[in-house]
Amino acid sequence: MHHLDLGLFHYQIEYTRQLIKDQHGNSFVNEIDHRLATIPRFSGLKIFSNGIQSIARLTASEYRDLMKVMLFVVDNLYNQNTNNTKDYVENKYLASLYQNWNEMYIISKYEKFTESDLIKFQVCIIYIIIFILLYKKKVS
Numbered sequence: 001m002h003h004l005d006l007g008l009f010h011y012q013i014e015y016t017r018q019l020i021k022d023q024h025g026n027s028f029v030n031e032i033d034h035r036l037a038t039i040p041r042f043s044g045l046k047i048f049s050n051g052i053q054s055i056a057r058l059t060a061s062e063y064r065d066l067m068k069v070m071l072f073v074v075d076n077l078y079n080q081n082t083n084n085t086k087d088y089v090e091n092k093y094l095a096s097l098y099q100n101w102n103e104m105y106i107i108s109k110y111e112k113f114t115e116s117d118l119i120k121f122q123v124c125i126i127y128i129i130i131f132i133l134l135y136k137k138k139v140s
Contacts, residue, residue: 009063012101013055015132016074016094023085024078035073045069067105071098097131100124 020028033051041047046065052058058066075095081088104124107117 009067009101010055010058012097013052013066013070016070016097017052019089019094020077023081023088024083028078031077032073035077036069039069067102071095071102074098093131097128100127104128 017029017032020032030051033048033053036048036051039045039047045068046062048066052066074091076091077094078091101124104121107113107121107124110117113121
């Protein structure tokens with residue numbers, strides 16, 4: 001699981017920030033930090049009062065806390081393609097990426113898998129791969 005916490009999720013956060021910066025500029029990247037900073041205190045949940053200033057220094061535990069809230073942070077972050085960006089990624093697809101990531105992560109922690117678990121896991125992975133391939137096409 002450690003590679004999911006420290007490795008892949010780190011890239012997903014960086015990917016999200018770059019996607020939003022490419023589509024909307026720094027103001028929406030700053031909005032992500034603002035949303036993270038305004039999450040109310042909750043027992044056992046790390047609060048990112050300064051947003052994600054230095055993502056490279058986060059621990060696996062802090063990444064898991066980010067996983068718990070990022071879907072809500074990116075949901076309804078933006079509504080339209082105000083900059084007329086080519087190959088624009090709608091917000092609902094970005095939110096779906098986080099939803100599928102969380103489902104995949106939860107399933108990966110199971111000790112035993114049913115056939116339906118494996119199918120759901122595979123669907124999540126396929127969705128994430130398609131999303132990333134579409135974004136790679138956009139930036140190349």
